[in-house]
Amino acid sequence: MTQLFSRRRGQHFLLLLKYWRLVFNDHFVIALFFMFGALAWGYSQALNQLNSHLWWSRPVAIIVLLIILQVGRLATLVKPADPVFLLPQAKMMTHYFHQALHYSLILGELMTLAFSAVLMPFIMATSTYTVDTVIAIAVVMVTLKATEMNWLLARLFRFTSKTETVIILVILPGVVLISGFYLSWIVAGIISTIVMVVSWQVQRRVTQRLLNWRLAVAQEQQRMLGIYRFFNLFTDVPMVQGVVHRRRYLDWLVKLMSQSKQPFSYLYARGFLRGTEVSGLIVRLTVVGMAILFFIPIFWLNLLIMVLFIYLLTVQLIPFYWHFDNHVFTHLYPVSQIDQLKNFQSLSQKILLGATLLLWLASTGTTVNMPQQGAKLLVGVCESLLLVYGYIKYRIRQKK
C-alpha cells in the first residue's frame, strides 16, 4: 500500500511522456518557435512603452497573479475502481493522500514560480520595486499556493460550500495581493505565512477523517480529462469522449452548414456544432491565432503565421471525416463515399473560410493598411480552397 502512490506516479509519468513525445513533433516545434518568438518580442516591445505612473498596472498584475494561482491542481491519481478495491484500506489512504499532496505541491509551486517569473518584468517596469520586493512577491505566491493545496486536500475529507471555495481560491489570495501592492509586502508575507501554517494544521487533522471517495474520484477524473483535452489538441486521445450539447442557439448555423437532402452533410454539421471536441479545437485554435496575429505588425511574419494557422486548422479538421465511422448505420445508408467526401469538403470549406475571415480581421491590428490586408485576404482564401479541394481529398484518399 505504501508503494501504491509511487507506482501510480511512475505510470502517470510514462503516460505523460508518451503524449509529450507526440506533442513535440516537427511541425509543432516550428509553430511553437514562431509563436513564442512573436509573443516574447511583442511583450518586450510593450514593456518599453510602460512607466510607473499607470493606474491600471497594479490591478492587472493582481488579476494575472490570481489566475496563475489557479494553475496546478491537486493530483491524487485515484481511479474510479479505487472505492471498490481499496475500501478496506480506508485508513491507509491518509498516507497515500499525503504523498499525493507532496507531489502536487512541488509541481504546483514550480509552475507558480515559473509563471510569476514571466510577469515580473511587467511588475518591475510599472513600479519602483527592487529585487527584495520581487523575492517577497515570490514568497507570498508560494505560501498562497501551499494554502490552496492544503485546502484542496482537506476538501476531500469534509463538506465544503461554494462560498468557501470562492473565499479560499479567490478572495483570500486577492486580499493578500492587494495588501501587498497597495500596503506593504511585509504585511502580505506575514498574513500569507500565518494562513499557510493554519491551513496545514487543519489539513493534518481533517485528513484523519473518512474520505469522500466520490468527490475524490470525480475531481481526479476532471483533472485527467483536462490533461487529455490538452493532448487531444495535438493528437488523438482515446479517453476523450466529447460531450454533446443541444446548443439550440446554433440551429441557424446548423442550417447554414448543412446542404439539403445530403445525409452526411446533415450529420457532419450537427456533429461538428454540437460535439465539443472538434468544434472546441477549431474555436480555440482560431482564437489563439487571432490573438497572435493582432499583436504582430510585421507584414511578412503576420502573413506567414496566418498561413500556418489555416494549415493547422485543416489538419485538426481532417480526422472529423471519420467521426461517424464506428457507427454501423453510417455503413448501411445507401449513400456513396463520393457524396460523403463532397459533403465533408463543403463543410470544411465553410469552416475554413469562416476562420480565415476571423484571422484576417484580427491580423489588421491597430493600423489599417489596405494593400497589405487585400493581399492577406487573397492568400488566405486561396490557401483555404487549395487545402479543401487538394489536401483534404489527398489525405482522405491516402488513409483508405
Added chain:
Amino acid sequence: MTLKVEHLIGGYSQIPVLKDVSFEVNDGELVGLIGLNGAGKSTTINHVIGLLTPFSGQITIDGVSLQEDSESYKSQIAYIPETPVLYEELTLKEHLELTIMAYHLDEHEAWKKAQRLLKIFRLDNKLDWFPINFSKGMKQKVMICSALMTNAKLFIIDEPFYGLDPLAVHDLLYEIEQVKKTGAAVLMSTHVLDTAEKYCDRFVLLKDGQVRAQGTLAHLRELGDGPDQSLDEIYLALAKEDRDDSTI
C-alpha cells in the same frame, strides 16, 4: 423480393466462422434465425447487411449483390441491431429526418408513418430528446421506428426483444406482421423461442457456423423426436447434441 444466401463462407479474420451457409428469405415471410451463442447468427447478419465481405459464396437481394450495386442493395435493407446505436449529436426527430434523407423517402408520407409508430411506441412527446436521455428500451424503440418507417423490402432484425416492455414486444410483432403483408421479407434472430415459434413462418437453425436444419416448425418436428415437440424442445435437443459432441 428474395434474400438469397448461397454457400456463404465468411467471418471476421482469416478463420471462417460461417462454413457454407445457404438459406432464403422470400417476400411476405418471417424467417427466424436461431442458434446458441457463437453459432454465427450475428456474423450471418453482418454479412447480409454488408459490414463483412464473404470469403466465398454469394448474398443477393433479388439477384443483385452488394458488390454489383451497393447503393441499390443497401436501399432495400432496414436493420434493427441487437444493441441500439444512435448518433449522440442528433435528437430523436433528427434521427428520423436523417433516415428520410438517407433512404430518399417521400417526406410527407414518411412522417405520417413515423408519427403513427412514435405514438405506438410512446415516443411522440420525446422528439427533441438526445439519445443520452433514453433508456435502453427507448433506444431500441427509436431503432424500430426508424427501420419501420422506411420502404425497405428486407428487414433484418437482430434479437429485438431485450429491454422492450411486454406491450412494445406485442406492438413490434404486430408491426412485423404488417410489413410482411406489404410483401417485405423479414429475417429475425432471437433466443426468445416461444415467441419465435408463434410468429415465424420458417426457421434456420445455425450450429457451429453451419445450417443444422431449416424449414417450417412441422418440418423441424419431423427431424426431431415427435410431432408435439415445441421449438424449445427441438432447440434444447440440438444444444444437448452439441454438448455430447464436444465430450466425445
